[in-house]
Amino acid sequence: MSLFDGEPESPEGVMPSSKSPLHVVGAPLAERMRPRTLDEYMGQSHLIGPGKPLRIQIERDAQGKGELGSMIFWGPPGVGKTTLAKIIAETTQANFIEFSAVVSGIKEIKQVMVAAAQAAEMHSRTILFVDEIHRFNKAQQDAFLPYVERGVIRLIGATTENPSFEIISALLSRCRVYVLQALNEESIRELLRKALEDREKGLGAMSLTADEDALELIAGYSSGDCRSAYNTLEVAAQLALESTKHIDKALATEAVQQRVLMYDKTGEEHYNLISALHKSVRNSDPDAALYWLARMLAAGEEPLYLARRIVRMAVEDIGLAAPEALNLCLSAKETVNFLGSPEGDLALAEAVVYLSLAPKSNAVYTAYDAVQQEIEHTRQEPVPLHLRNAPTRLMKELDYGKGYLYAHDEEGRVADMECLPDSLRGRTYYHPTQEGREKLLGQRMEEIRHIRSTRHGGR
Numbered sequence: 001m002s003l004f005d006g007e008p009e010s011p012e013g014v015m016p017s018s019k020s021p022l023h024v025v026g027a028p029l030a031e032r033m034r035p036r037t038l039d040e041y042m043g044q045s046h047l048i049g050p051g052k053p054l055r056i057q058i059e060r061d062a063q064g065k066g067e068l069g070s071m072i073f074w075g076p077p078g079v080g081k082t083t084l085a086k087i088i089a090e091t092t093q094a095n096f097i098e099f100s101a102v103v104s105g106i107k108e109i110k111q112v113m114v115a116a117a118q119a120a121e122m123h124s125r126t127i128l129f130v131d132e133i134h135r136f137n138k139a140q141q142d143a144f145l146p147y148v149e150r151g152v153i154r155l156i157g158a159t160t161e162n163p164s165f166e167i168i169s170a171l172l173s174r175c176r177v178y179v180l181q182a183l184n185e186e187s188i189r190e191l192l193r194k195a196l197e198d199r200e201k202g203l204g205a206m207s208l209t210a211d212e213d214a215l216e217l218i219a220g221y222s223s224g225d226c227r228s229a230y231n232t233l234e235v236a237a238q239l240a241l242e243s244t245k246h247i248d249k250a251l252a253t254e255a256v257q258q259r260v261l262m263y264d265k266t267g268e269e270h271y272n273l274i275s276a277l278h279k280s281v282r283n284s285d286p287d288a289a290l291y292w293l294a295r296m297l298a299a300g301e302e303p304l305y306l307a308r309r310i311v312r313m314a315v316e317d318i319g320l321a322a323p324e325a326l327n328l329c330l331s332a333k334e335t336v337n338f339l340g341s342p343e344g345d346l347a348l349a350e351a352v353v354y355l356s357l358a359p360k361s362n363a364v365y366t367a368y369d370a371v372q373q374e375i376e377h378t379r380q381e382p383v384p385l386h387l388r389n390a391p392t393r394l395m396k397e398l399d400y401g402k403g404y405l406y407a408h409d410e411e412g413r414v415a416d417m418e419c420l421p422d423s424l425r426g427r428t429y430y431h432p433t434q435e436g437r438e439k440l441l442g443q444r445m446e447e448i449r450h451i452r453s454t455r456h457g458g459r
Contacts, residue, residue, distance in 0.1 A: 030230035032201040033191070034083045041087060042191055042226075043080060043183045054178060061092045068092065070148050070155040072133070072163050072172070075180030077272070078225030081158035084180075085129040088156070094125040109143045116153045126153045132271070133157030134166035139376070141168045148174050182224025189219045191226060192233050203237050208245050210236075214252035221256045232256055270301075274309055277352070282317045286356035293352050297345055307333035310351050321361035321436035328354055359436030367430035374424070381421035412451045 035041045038048055038055060048055040060066035068088065073081040082098070089096035097112060116126040128144075130136070147153050148171070155175065159166060163177055183191075192215050195202040218236070222229035236247045236255035243251075273296050280288035296306060311329045318325040332351040336344035390400035405415035418425055432442035 028231065029195060029202065029234040030227040033195050033198070033230060035080075035087065036090070038087055038091065041080065041084065042187050044084070044180055047178055047180070048084070058088055058091055068154055070153075070157075070175040072157045072159065072167065072175045072177045073180055074159055074161075074163055074177055076160060076182050076224060078222070078227035078229075079180045079182055080226065081180060082129065082131060085127065085156045085158070089127040089129075092125070092127075094127045094154070095119060097126060097128050099128055099130045106140055106143050109140060113143070113147045113152065116147065120152050128153045128155050130155065130157045132159065134159040134161040134163070135271075138168055141171050145170055145174075183226055184224070185216070185219040188222055188224070188226055188229045189215045192218060192229060195230065195233060203233070206237060206241060206245070208237055208240055208247060210247035210252075211249060213249045214247045217249055217252045218256065273299075273301075274306075277306075278309065278313055278317075281313050281352055281355045282360065284356050284360065286353045289352040289356045290349060293348060297341070297348075303336045303341055303344055303348065304333070306348055307336050310348060310355065313352075313355050316365050317360055317362055318355055318358050319361040319364045319438070320441055321359040321433060321438040323437060325355055325358050359438070361433045361435050361438050363430060363432050363438060370429045374427075374429075378423065381423060384418070384421065386417065387419060411455070412447075414448050414451045416452060416455050 038058065041048060046052060048058070057066065057068050061068045073084065075081060086096060088094075095116075097116075099108075099112065112128065116128065119126055133141075144153075144155055148155050155171075157163075157167070157175065163172055167175075189212075192210075196204065196208055196210055198204050214236070218229055218232045221232065232252075232255050233247075236252055239251055239255055240247050247255075273292055277289060277292035277296065280292055293306065297303065307329070311326070311333060314325040314329045329351045332344075332347040335347035338344070339347075385399050386401065386403035386405075388395070388400040390396045395401070403417075405417045407413050407415045410416070420427060432438045432445065434442065
């Protein structure tokens with residue numbers, strides 16, 4: 001029984017299933033061809049080959065002789081991280097919940113954990129699979145910890161990023177990390193041949209033929225990404241149906257070219273491309289930034305989505321080093337709204353070039369994060385009395401507002417008055433860089449410190 005049976009709907013971003021359905025009618029070829037068992041699974045023989053550690057653990061768990069712990073699958077796209085997680089759930093007869101790190105927050109995490117705890121009380125085990133787990137922030141990852149520690153869930157996280165840098169140490173220490181490797185070209189060619197022959201799940205009913213050099217071309221362009229190879233083969237199959245029902249090298253080349261511009265706007269390639277755009281801007285590379293922007297627009301990406309991300313770049317990576325960047329990006333967004341495509345695309349291009357060449361600072365970004373951490377880990381002290389308003393007589397009698405100094409009446413417009421709670425007195429969070437306008441802000445901060453240090457004997 002699914003954890004969510006009887007409920008009208010699942011939390012947003014959560015995809016529940018009872019015994020990890022591996023095939024969906026009408027699904028893309030890559031989905032239909034997912035292997036059902038460890039024996040069908042291609043690649044990763046260093047982990048799940050006969051006698052290998054992970055396979056032994058899975059089989060012992062299935063036999064009731066042990067229990068798998070939580071784990072992280074680290075590897076490039078399309079190597080079968082999701083598929084392996086589903087096979088583990090199927091083999092060990094566990095409830096399988098697929099969780100999206102892209103669209104889900106702490107509220108959804110807690111809803112899933114409550115459901116998993118209820119299932120555990122009925123002796124039903126749960127595997128929670130989190131794809132792109134590195135996209136969760138620290139607070140979201142922290143939300144998993146108590147449930148992983150108590151064994152309410154077995155967490156399987158998948159990531160294309162180094163878990164040492166992207167996953168909090170407390171969670172990482174409770175998970176075993178397994179490194180998945182890209183499939184070699186021969187393995188991918190074998191999978192493509194099976195897809196062409198399989199009449200139940202693959203393309204066998206189309207009665208297509210393919211030259212070996214065509215399959216080699218598709219496998220080579222996939223760069224070890226099995227899902228990409230399947231998607232390209234599916235394009236090639238559609239092209240072949242319109243002609244000779246034969247896939248030769250020329251037709252495979254055309255399919256590869258079409259696949260370059262095709263990607264799922266909610267899937268991994270979408271996030272890979274926007275990541276490439278953002279990091280090119282951050283690295284002050286306008287040529288690469290223009291390339292990735294054009295790639296996404298050519299693939300049919302929603303320009304307003306790009307505009308929102310570009311505004312985020314301005315506040316996250318440019319900040320107060322060039323504060324005018326935010327206005328420029330907001331203007332680009334309005335231009336996209338006003339003109340639409342293709343004219344509005346040029347405004348986005350102007351914005352990414354400007355951001356790429358602008359001085360960079362994440363000082364405000366890191367300062368705000370530091371403040372959030374402070375709030376999370378320190379006692380919530382009351383507002384100091386001298387900072388409180390005193391609109392009533394009683395409040396004045398209770399010393400609300402007593403000792404408040406009006407900055408405009410003070411020398412340099414700076415009052416000798418602490419505005420943080422006592423336990424945080426003297427704490428600093430914002431540390432301006434020497435880039436662009438922020439250099440001037442740093443100088444102003446030094447002036448303010450000097451005024452305070454020399455007033456009233458340095459108090």
